[in-house]
Amino acid sequence: MCAQKVELRQLVKIFPAPGGTEVTAVDGMNLEIKPGEMVTFLGPSGCGKTTTLRMVAGFEMPTSGQILIGDEDVSTKAPNERDTAMVFQSYALFPHMTVEENVGYGLRFRRVSKKDARERVERIMELVGLQGLGKRAPGQLSGGQQQRVALARALVVEPQVLLFDEPLSNLDAKLREYMREEIRRVQQELGITAIYVTHDQSEAMALSDRIVVMNAGRIEQVGTPQEIYLRPATRFVADFIGKVNFLPCKVLEREGRAAVVEAFGRRITVHDAPDLRGEASLVVRPEAMFLQKEQGVPVKVVSRVYLGSAMQYRVELPNGDQVTVYESNPHLQDVFSAGEPAFLRLDSNAVHLLPA
Numbered sequence: 001m002c003a004q005k006v007e008l009r010q011l012v013k014i015f016p017a018p019g020g021t022e023v024t025a026v027d028g029m030n031l032e033i034k035p036g037e038m039v040t041f042l043g044p045s046g047c048g049k050t051t052t053l054r055m056v057a058g059f060e061m062p063t064s065g066q067i068l069i070g071d072e073d074v075s076t077k078a079p080n081e082r083d084t085a086m087v088f089q090s091y092a093l094f095p096h097m098t099v100e101e102n103v104g105y106g107l108r109f110r111r112v113s114k115k116d117a118r119e120r121v122e123r124i125m126e127l128v129g130l131q132g133l134g135k136r137a138p139g140q141l142s143g144g145q146q147q148r149v150a151l152a153r154a155l156v157v158e159p160q161v162l163l164f165d166e167p168l169s170n171l172d173a174k175l176r177e178y179m180r181e182e183i184r185r186v187q188q189e190l191g192i193t194a195i196y197v198t199h200d201q202s203e204a205m206a207l208s209d210r211i212v213v214m215n216a217g218r219i220e221q222v223g224t225p226q227e228i229y230l231r232p233a234t235r236f237v238a239d240f241i242g243k244v245n246f247l248p249c250k251v252l253e254r255e256g257r258a259a260v261v262e263a264f265g266r267r268i269t270v271h272d273a274p275d276l277r278g279e280a281s282l283v284v285r286p287e288a289m290f291l292q293k294e295q296g297v298p299v300k301v302v303s304r305v306y307l308g309s310a311m312q313y314r315v316e317l318p319n320g321d322q323v324t325v326y327e328s329n330p331h332l333q334d335v336f337s338a339g340e341p342a343f344l345r346l347d348s349n350a351v352h353l354l355p356a
């Protein structure tokens, strides 16, 4: 198997809609995915994730723009003329075939000897953890096992690019977390280039080398999970990835790459801040704030929710704004109750600046 890069150049997809109107599903995407990289398309429903993936697979033709796999322009090629394989949300297994037959299905149309096919099927089934289940029918498997069959069936043809469209959304939360680690392990073991579509931000964070955050057919930001989480480029990205507080602030001065801002009457240094002047927005993750008995910004606790792994507070700042605070507090020490005064401390290394 030879990993290839995938390139999208000015990719556009416009669908005709009822009444002679049009829907621009994908609106000029430019992206380069490196060989062996796992990239996630993340975004809200209708932002164009599936459409983009289907264009890479060849199930949908671009209205304009290009798709390259390796150095080859595959934009107008049929699905079976490009070396991609897709894993669907619905698994799409053949119910009347055994697990083995399902996994080996794609090899029937390739020049592979019976013996080689058998060996490949066996090897892939072992890789995805399906040993001993080959003779069963898909209906005799759990959801997680069926998903493994779908994964094995895609892998057995040794595609250059592996495509996933929300493959785990039919599984319960625990199994979803387990399977995403399995998918990541298999992808890394094979070193295969992969595109994974999801609207689940924690799945995207856990799986990806890089995340592509999409909004209304466009790319909002491309970056590693860390970059996306800690340095969101836009309000949309900050809001879409995890919980976040936006606090109005004023940029007072710049010190090299840092900005000194004033928010709720305090001076706060934001490291590695974009070059903004005047009114701006301080982006603070709930876990970057702490409540204490003394020292800090005086606040009032509005509400408290026990989440097991953390305590979640709503607190009111002196200017009346409210923020959400998460505190990992396993020993339940110094817990504040609703109505109590407290003092808020901010981890200034974990704050970020965006336009107001």
Ligand SMILES: Nc1ncnc2c1ncn2[C@@H]1O[C@H](COP(=O)(O)OP(=O)(O)OP(=O)(O)O)[C@@H](O)[C@H]1O
Binding pocket: 015, 016, 017, 023, 024, 025, 043, 044, 045, 046, 047, 048, 049, 050, 051, 052, 199
């Ligand atoms: N065959 C089609 N004909 C007309 N419009 C379409 C077609 N397929 C998709 N669309 C529209 O294109 C836009 C993008 O759809 P797409 O399925 O790519 O979204 P998505 O990001 O995968 O969403 P979801 O998270 O709900 O799966 C939507 O507005 C959708 O209604």
Ligand SMILES: [Mg+2]
Binding pocket: 049, 050, 051
């Ligand atoms: Mg979709």
